[in-house]
Amino acid sequence: MARTPVLSTRVLLICAAIGVATGILAGIAGWVTPVLLASPLLFLYGLVLGSHVLPGIIAQEVLRLPLVALITHVFAALIATAFNPAWALRFIGTALLFGLIQEGVAALTRYRSWGPWRFFLSAAVIGVVVAVVVFFAAHLAVMPVWAQILYLAISVLGPIAWTAVGLAIGTALRKAGVARR
């Protein structure tokens, strides 16, 4: 009865390690959010929300396996929630949403292609979704048109910028010979 599980314990725990590191970051982002929303720098919110793409990007770049992005996102959300319970639902929501988008894009290439374009494609999709959600959540309709455009542009660019950061981290880890298989 040698069942070979889809994801080995090793892969699960590597996801957990990445999830904890990025989850702590998300917890910090959670504290920054209300401060940012109250400040004149409000329009940078997209950049903060974009940081939530990191768990999936690093996990996919390091492990290059199905499901790792989603699982790492969930671990990160749990850890962030432990730090910052007020944002629990938002953490879990973004984790599932971003995780599913990243998994979806990876699945479209049948988990064969791991070129940077694939990561940026998922970032762009996430950016658009974020922009729409932010439009409602932050009540953008009452803002001047230029502010709406700026806000939406930054919402799309945020995930893309953080994807670049995540890719750089993942590449650096691969170079350091971490989690080689």
Place this chain on the structure above:
Amino acid sequence: MSAEVTGSSTRSAATAAGGRAFDPYARMTATSPRQFLYALNPLAKVAGFAPAMVLLVFVRDLATPAAFLVLAYGLLLVGARLTRRVLALLLLGLPAGMLLITVGFSLWVDAGLVDGSTPVVRIGDWTLYSGALVIGSATALRLGSIMALALIGGLTTSGPDLVRASVQQLRVPYRVGYTALAAFRFVPRFGHELAVIRAAHRVRGYHGGRGPFARIARGWGYIVPLLAGAIRHAERVALAMDSRAFGAHPTRTERHLVPFRVRDMVFTLTTLLASAAIFVAFFPWQLP
């Protein structure tokens, strides 16, 4: 795979040093019978308010979020243990944050939409209208009420219990759930590792200098050693878990049951009904 160098003795110093360190396993228990929130299933607390939290995002008036805010505060003040930290958060932190958001957001409101209302502040040819403040406070109340509702579960549930409930009721695979439990152990360890890495880099004079850019460059230098150490540690933990029959069977014996009882059902239904009542009473989506 020999475990080269690990941090057990340094870590023990950190634990002793930490004082009130982050302890995700600390039991969350009631100290008096009125604190009923702790005895509820974590999922009951999530399911009861999740629909309201989602709907609140699309609300624009003042009354609806205010009503939810009152409801959340009422439940928390009665049903949760009011430590000094919790009181500070509820009575100072959250209100102050909402006030700030009110003011901050109102500055952004397009004056053309609200110039019919009374001017409140006039600086040069820039005017802050009361209408803008109303929109700002609606936004603040909305965010505040969502956060307060999340705190009902957040302040009265431990991470491990949430994981157990997800495994037991939502049928999340237990291998994922228990990996999450193991992950909680990584948190204090990473904190200590980071402190050591920072000291080590400082000693070597890595990216001295002030200012945000030097700080970012320094932070970047910590990431690879921190994550590399974390992943290696995770791989060793995985070997230890595999050696202890982790994943041997599709299920495992559960000693800590987190049951979903009648009272959980009652709580969830009550809160759902209360939410619905508030939405109906204030119906916030009338067309202007």
Place this chain on the structure above:
Amino acid sequence: MRPSAPLLSVRELSLTHADAAHPSPRDVTFDIHPGEVVLLLGPSGSGKSTLTLALNGLIPHALPATMVGTVTAGGIDTAAAQPATLSTHVAMVFQDPDAQIVTGTVYDEVAFGPENLLLPLDVVQGRVEAALRRVGLWDRRDENPDHLSGGGRQRLAIACALAMGSPLIVLDEPTANLDPQGIDDVYAALADVVAAGDRAILLVEHNLDAAMDFVTRTLVLDRDGTVVFDGPAAEIMRGHAAELVAMGVWLPAATLAALRLREHGHSLEPLPLTPEQLAEGLEREDVSPRSARSTTGEHDPSSSGPQPPSSSAEHSDETKRPAGPIIRARGLTVRRRRTEILHGIDLDLEPGSLTAIVGTNGAGKTTLIQALAGVVPPPRGQVLVDGIDPGIASPRDLAARIGFVFQNPEHQFIAHTVFDELAHGLRLRHVPDAEINARVEEMLARFGLEHKADVHPFLLSGGEKRRLSVGTALITRPRVLALDEPTFGQDRARAAELLDLLQNLRAEGTTIVIVTHDLQLVAEHSTHVVLLADGRVRAAGPTASLFRDQQLFADAGLRMPALQRVLASAGLEAMR
């Protein structure tokens, strides 16, 4: 011949790591029967750890290594079953107690395995209680494992292995990270397990002194990973002592001491394996020869006495300064988060000495060495290192005076190649490129890293990483080198390699300060000892004179290694 079927049988087993060129171990065949306690010996890299990982199927199922030959545990072929299934036949205890703990309380931790086995609740509870009682942790079952000492956590790992119910327990260097008290606790627990007679143990251990008492059989791998000896432990060690030493296998400290005594014409028959046997042997013949102490090599650090620094112009960018202590602390008081940890420390360290700071866990050793080296700047005016005050000096000035080597070398690596890693300190000081090249090349050659210049520091082997971290601290030619637990988690062979390096540096005039738990190492290699207890200096002085007073160590909560006690009582301590 034996009545029972073997618990484990290994046949012509060769294991090759995914990126290794040769198999290690190679072509290994042996059986383990109930009641046996087998000690697996071999030089570093011979494949002991790799072999243990194959016994419960982690190789080939969880680790990328190729396996030739068969392992049968409890009648099951490991190639055909997952480690989870095999765990009821072979239980494992690893080196790092922290990497084996997954839950939040001691009780949950032990229950984790039986729960995975889907045992009924009452069986789980019965097993947990039995296991925790056996290792003496039952009274602490509700605590967070973090609050146990290192030894306590390793006993917890043993309880977890016991609770699996498997008849064979495999332990890979279970005490490598522990202080002397922790080691004793672990072996007391193991001796208790063995006494019941129903289990067998396979033990990989470098520190043989504690293990010798209950080992029944030993299996020795050579450098290529093939079995060279297999038989009763005492017989093999007595019969092949010289070969084992030549192979680089560690023997009990008492045996090594006796071998040295033999070189001086003493018979000491039969060869002693424990300090008690050595004591008996010494009683029988009245001896007082030289250098019985050293178990790592020919070095006798104090024979040449503390030397003045040779050519200080070479070792510092500063001009000569008058003789006197190179590190001086006066009333050093350190607080962390409002608690005072070090209380008014006065200390003078001579140039060219190798000083060991010792003390129990939490005595303040790390705090002290970090304050001396300016890793955490001490209050100003209380410390003077080579003429500057680490409390106010910039990291750059500090790095020129004192090199600090952290416990985990990876923590202090900041560049992407070995070359850049070494060049970093020089570039910060704007040394001309040509000179940087020359000095880095020299350092590479000295530490045997020439062919690794372009490799990422994280890709080096453990020993190479350690040498590189020492190299980065030395490249700016500081006159002082400080190391916090440099041998922590390393096997004795690597520890010895590092100590040889430190001896060479000292011979060139570098002053060295180390923090360590290994009193055997202190006795053999240091010139001076600082004994710390509760944030105060309990005693400080030349190693030889301090080691003469056992009571001093006992008062500070430490125990001298058994060998030192024997030698001391035989009147051999005066020979240093």
